[in-house]
Amino acid sequence: MTLEALGFFVGVVIKAVLFSVALLTGFAYMTYGERRIVARMQWRVGPNKVGPWGLLQPAADGIKLLFKEQLQPKEAKTFLFVLAPMISLVVALSAYAVIPIDKDPVNLFGYSIEPWVSNPSIAVLYLLGISSLGVYGIILGGWASNNKYALLGAIRSSAQVISYELALGTALVSPLLMVGSLSFRDVVNQQLDHSYLTGDGGWLILAQPVAFFLYWTAAVAEVNRAPFDLPEAEQELGAGYHTEYSGMKFAMFFMAEYVNMFTVSSVATTVFLGGPGGLPVDESQGLLFRLLAHGPHWFLLKVYFFMFVFIWLRATFPRFRYDQLMRIGWQFLLPLGLINLGVTAVGVAMQWKSYQFTLAVASMLVTLIALSMLNRKPEQPDHH
């Protein structure tokens, strides 16, 4: 092995470890942040006793989970029972490997450090493929627990994840079609290097608002968060697929859920909100302008905005019924995504500029609304 290859290998390992640590710390403080924010939305205060403003609460929770008894049902399949949370967590963490947190490699101590773990040309495919493996963790966990609620939760979850994956993919394809590449780096560069009005650049949410909306809805369902948290519906299923898990094994499922939230937020940021891009200033005018133009802090800001939206949604909306869930997925998200994809394909073929896509999407929506108004059925009298 040459020295360079070794150096590359070591660099990737170090970055992977750093990303994982960052994600798990992020997870810990998301639980804290979530409890505080949901509390404020309900006029409560939230955890504020451990440390200043309760900031050490995640540490206290971690210690508690570590020392908790590891319960396991007598009839559980031990191997799968232990394996399931590991699958969930490992899959969730490895999905993050392809997300770029800055635009270009930085030069530090004579080394050029790339702000991503790896940058394959099929990054989006890798991410979709890996994250759909997460459902194995849930299904195996639910099945190996030998508990009917866990199994029901797992089945619901797999049905839900598979349905929404389709909508998610369709929603992602439209912006990627405009970029013409599956690499996240290209997606970011396209958005930052071209202008919205004169080129095909600009944040893709401007050109693809419908795709963004569809993506976000499907993403919330993908990570099993409220209002799509049917797999762990406490009132119906105990706690769903992790009913029988306790201690650190439960914590791993929990971590996987939050890391997945980070991942879908990061994808939303990268694909729709220009990733690490900031204000449109000339970055050659000094460090300050460089920081204003793009950087990991912008990326983090946007990701945390999305994380906040997750919490916000959870505090606001009640859980969907199962039939509603399926109807939204198959009859609303998927057809809309396909229509949007068709419009985008026409636009790409005719080499539109960004704002023309926006106009096209807007007119598409207006036409749909007008058509539905014309087609309105007479009101049915209500018989209750």
Added chain:
Amino acid sequence: MDEVINDLIALGKGLSITFRNMLQKPVTITYPENKRKFPARTRGRHVLHRYEDGRERCVGCLLCQGTCPAGAIYIEPAENTKENQVSAGERHARVFDVDLLRCIYCGHCELACPTNAITLENNTAIAGYTRESLLIHKEELLEPKGTATLGSTQAWDPKPPSPSAAEFDGSETSSAAVGQGNRPSRQPGAGH
């Protein structure tokens, strides 16, 4: 489609409500540091009261023990002697125990007491590590020497007890003593 639009508007409304709530001041009162002020008639832990001169109000009449629906009060009365004048009347309570685990905080004892000796006060922080610690005795119940409060009696009965109550000797009492309020007697000829 217009239904969908309406639904989306509804979603937006919901989100705006939670967001506005987030900016509000929380209603939580962080308990051990800040305490909520209880209403004057809150029925918390019992207190036994004294007169100005330090004598106990309780005359060991057992009315509270008799009226208690939970059987939470245990009293052993004893005679007052010339040398040892504990209470204002003939007798005093030598032992006065309240089992806070049995008590249902109904306040009947307070209503029954002819001398306003026992009241339920605002102390609701009733907790302990053992059952024994929640069987409280006269020393814990009695207000300290030198204090002479009326407690929630004032809240229940805006009129202060008549000074003659200071000289209560058991020879006369009123329906207020058994929690019925000062009502005129219905049956003519019946004594009070």
